[in-house]
Amino acid sequence: MSAKTKLPTGQEAIRTKGWIGAHKYLLLRRISQAAFLLIFLIGPWFGLWLVKGNLAGSLTLDVLPLTDPLVLLQGIAAQYWPEFTALLGALIVGVTYALIGGRVYCSWVCPINPVTDGAHWLHEKLGMPKGWQPKRETRYWMLGMVFAASALTGTIAWEFVNPITMLQRGLVFGIGFAWTFVIAVFLFDLFVSRRGWCGHICPVGAFYDLLGAKSLLRVTAVDRAKCDDCMDCFAVCPEMHVITPALRGKGTDTPLILSGDCTNCGRCIDVCAQDVFQFTHRFDTRPSPGRGEEDATPSSAPCNRAA
Amino acid sequence: MSAPKKPKAMDRRRFLMDTARAAAGCAVAGTLLSLYARDARALPAEALRPPGALPEEDFLAACIRCGLCVRDCPYDTLVLAELGVDGAATGTPFFTARNIPCEMCDDIPCVKACPTGALDHGLTDIDEAKMGIAVLVDEENCLNALGLRCDVCYRVCPVIDEAITLEREHNARSGHHAIFMPVVHAEFCTGCGKCEKSCVLPEAAIKVLPVRLARGQLGEHYRLGWEQMDENGAPLVDGLIDLPDRLPGPGTDNLAAPGGFEPAFKLPMGGTGQ
Numbered sequence: 001m002s003a004k005t006k007l008p009t010g011q012e013a014i015r016t017k018g019w020i021g022a023h024k025y026l027l028l029r030r031i032s033q034a035a036f037l038l039i040f041l042i043g044p045w046f047g048l049w050l051v052k053g054n055l056a057g058s059l060t061l062d063v064l065p066l067t068d069p070l071v072l073l074q075g076i077a078a079q080y081w082p083e084f085t086a087l088l089g090a091l092i093v094g095v096t097y098a099l100i101g102g103r104v105y106c107s108w109v110c111p112i113n114p115v116t117d118g119a120h121w122l123h124e125k126l127g128m129p130k131g132w133q134p135k136r137e138t139r140y141w142m143l144g145m146v147f148a149a150s151a152l153t154g155t156i157a158w159e160f161v162n163p164i165t166m167l168q169r170g171l172v173f174g175i176g177f178a179w180t181f182v183i184a185v186f187l188f189d190l191f192v193s194r195r196g197w198c199g200h201i202c203p204v205g206a207f208y209d210l211l212g213a214k215s216l217l218r219v220t221a222v223d224r225a226k227c228d229d230c231m232d233c234f235a236v237c238p239e240m241h242v243i244t245p246a247l248r249g250k251g252t253d254t255p256l257i258l259s260g261d262c263t264n265c266g267r268c269i270d271v272c273a274q275d276v277f278q279f280t281h282r283f284d285t286r287p288s289p290g291r292g293e294e295d296a297t298p299s300s301a302p303c304n305r306a307a
Numbered sequence: 308m309s310a311p312k313k314p315k316a317m318d319r320r321r322f323l324m325d326t327a328r329a330a331a332g333c334a335v336a337g338t339l340l341s342l343y344a345r346d347a348r349a350l351p352a353e354a355l356r357p358p359g360a361l362p363e364e365d366f367l368a369a370c371i372r373c374g375l376c377v378r379d380c381p382y383d384t385l386v387l388a389e390l391g392v393d394g395a396a397t398g399t400p401f402f403t404a405r406n407i408p409c410e411m412c413d414d415i416p417c418v419k420a421c422p423t424g425a426l427d428h429g430l431t432d433i434d435e436a437k438m439g440i441a442v443l444v445d446e447e448n449c450l451n452a453l454g455l456r457c458d459v460c461y462r463v464c465p466v467i468d469e470a471i472t473l474e475r476e477h478n479a480r481s482g483h484h485a486i487f488m489p490v491v492h493a494e495f496c497t498g499c500g501k502c503e504k505s506c507v508l509p510e511a512a513i514k515v516l517p518v519r520l521a522r523g524q525l526g527e528h529y530r531l532g533w534e535q536m537d538e539n540g541a542p543l544v545d546g547l548i549d550l551p552d553r554l555p556g557p558g559t560d561n562l563a564a565p566g567g568f569e570p571a572f573k574l575p576m577g578g579t580g581q
Binding site: 043049052053054056057058059065067068071072075078079080082083085086089135137138141142144145146148149150152153154155156157158159160161165166169170172173174175176177178180181 | 325329330332333334336337340341343344345347348364365367368369370371372373374375377378379386387388389390391392393396397398420421422423424428
C-alpha cells in the first residue's frame with residue numbers, strides 16, 4: 001500500500017491523463033452499450049431497419065442472422081432442435097465471443113451493465129457495506145440450474161426472468177412491468193450484495209465466461225514493474241481477483257489477465273496513472289519483469305517483496 | 308503425517324459444505340423458476356399464436372422471443388407479450404382477434420421470419436393454418452340467431468361458404484320467418500379472427516378460441532355407420548331388416564294415425580298441442 005491508496009479512486013489518473021484519458025474505455029463502453037441499444041431502436045423509432053429483432057435473435061440488413069447461443073442451448077435442453085437459421089446465428093455469435101472475449105458481452109453490450117454500474121456507483125457514494133458475497137462459482141451453479149429447469153419444464157426457462165432480455169426487449173418492443181426485474185437487480189446490487197448480480201449470480205455472464213475462456217482479446221499488466229500500489233485498479237475492477245495473478249506476478253508469470261471472469265471493460269487501463277495495463281492478445285509474449293526485477297533476467301531468483 | 312492431514316480434512320469439509328450450500332440454493336432457485344415457467348405456460352384463451360405456431364408446450368421451447376415475426380407482420384397484427392399486461396408468456400408473439408385479426412397473407416411472412424421454426428416452416432398454404440377455431444359463443448345475442456340479417460361474420464370470412472356457412476332454420480319465435488344461422492366448420496376455419504373482429508355487437512358473439520378449447524373429440528373407437536356405409540357402398544352387416552320409421556304425418560306410424568293416441572281435450576288456441 002502507498003500513500004496514494006488514500007486518494008479517491010482515479011484521482012491520480014485524472015491528474016496525469018486528464019478526465020477524458022482517465023475515462024476513455026468507460027466512455028467507449030457507454031457509447032458501445034448505447035449503440036447496441038440504438039441500432040435496435042432506430043427501426044421502431046425512425047423506420048430505419050438496419051437491425052430487426054432483439055438480443056435474443058436478430059436479422060441485420062436482412063441477411064445476417066444472429067441468435068443468443070445461451071437461449072438456443074436452453075431450447076435444445078428443452079428438447080427442441082431449432083431450424084438452421086437460428087443455429088447459424090448462434091454459431092456466429094458464439095464464435096465471435098469465443099474469439100474476442102466472452103464477457104466482452106457483459107461490459108460492452110449488455111444493457112444491464114449500466115444498471116449495475118449505477119448501483120455500484122451509488123453503493124460507493126453511500127458507503128454501504130459490501131453485504132452478501134456469494135462464492136464466485138455460484139453463477140456456474142446458476143447456469144447449471146437454468147439448464148436443469150429448461151429440461152424439466154420443457155421451456156427456455158431463464159427467459160422468463162432474464163433481466164437482460166426483459167430490459168432490451170422491453171425497450172424495443174414495449175416493456176410492460178418488466179422494469180420491475182431491472183429495479184430488482186439494481187436494488188439487489190445496492191442493498192444486498194455489492195456487484196452481486198453480474199459478478200456472482202447472472203448465468204448469462206457465467207455462460208460467456210466459459211465461452212471466452214480461450215479468447216484472444218486480453219488485458220495485460222505488461223508494465224507491472226511500474227505499479228506503485230495505488231490500488232485503483234482493484235477498486236474499479238468488477239472482478240478484482242483477476243488482476244492479482246497478472247499484476248503481482250513475477251518475471252516468469254504471464255502479465256496477461258487470462259481469467260474468463262475478466263470482462264475486458266478496460267477500467268483498470270483507465271484509472272492507472274502509471275499505464276501499467278493495456279489491451280493485447282493472448283499470445284503476447286513481451287517480457288514483463290515483476291516489480292523490483294526491472295534489471296533482472298526473467299528467470300532470476302524470486303524477489304520476496306511484500307505486496 | 309498428522310499435520311498435513313488436518314487441513315486436508317478441513318478442506319474436504321469446507322468443500323462439501325460449500326457444494327451442499329450451492330446445490331441447495333440452486334435447488335430452491337430452480338424450483339421457483341420451474342414453477343414460474345410452468346405457470347407461464349397457461350396461454351389465455353383470447354391470445355392467439357401466429358400461423359404455424361407449434362403446440363404451446365413445444366412453442367415455449369422453440370420460441371426465442373426475438374420478435375422477428377412481429378416485425379415482418381405487415382398489418383401489425385402480432386405483438387410480443389408484455390409482462391403483467393398480456394397473459395401470454397413474456398416476450399412471446401400473439402395476437403388478439405378483436406384488436407387486429409390475421410389478414411392471412413399468401414406468403415406468410417411471419418413464418419418465414421421465424422429463425423427457430425417455432426412457427427413451423429412446413430406451413431406454406433395459409434388456408435392450412437390453425438391459429439384457433441371460431442365459435443359462435445353466444446347464440447342468444449347473435450343478430451342472425453335473433454332472426455335478423457347481419458351476416459357480417461359470414462361476409463368477412465376469407466374462407467366464405469366453407470369455414471362459415473349460413474344455415475336456414477325455422478324462426479320459432481315469429482313462426483313464419485327464417486333464421487340464417489352462422490355455422491363454423493372447423494375443418495376450414497384458420498382462426499384468423501376476422502369474424503370476431505367484425506362482429507357488430509359491443510362484445511363479439513363469435514369468438515376465435517384456441518383449438519384445445521373450441522373442439523370436442525370423438526372417441527377413437529367410434530364408427531359413424533352412415534360414413535362406413537358410404538365407404539362400403541352397402542350396409543356392413545348383411546340381412547338387416549328395414550323397419551318402418553316413426554315419422555309425423557298421415558299414413559305413417561305416428562301418434563295421430565288410426566289406432567294411435569288422440570288427446571281427448573282441445574287446447575284453447577284450437578291447436579292440438581303441437
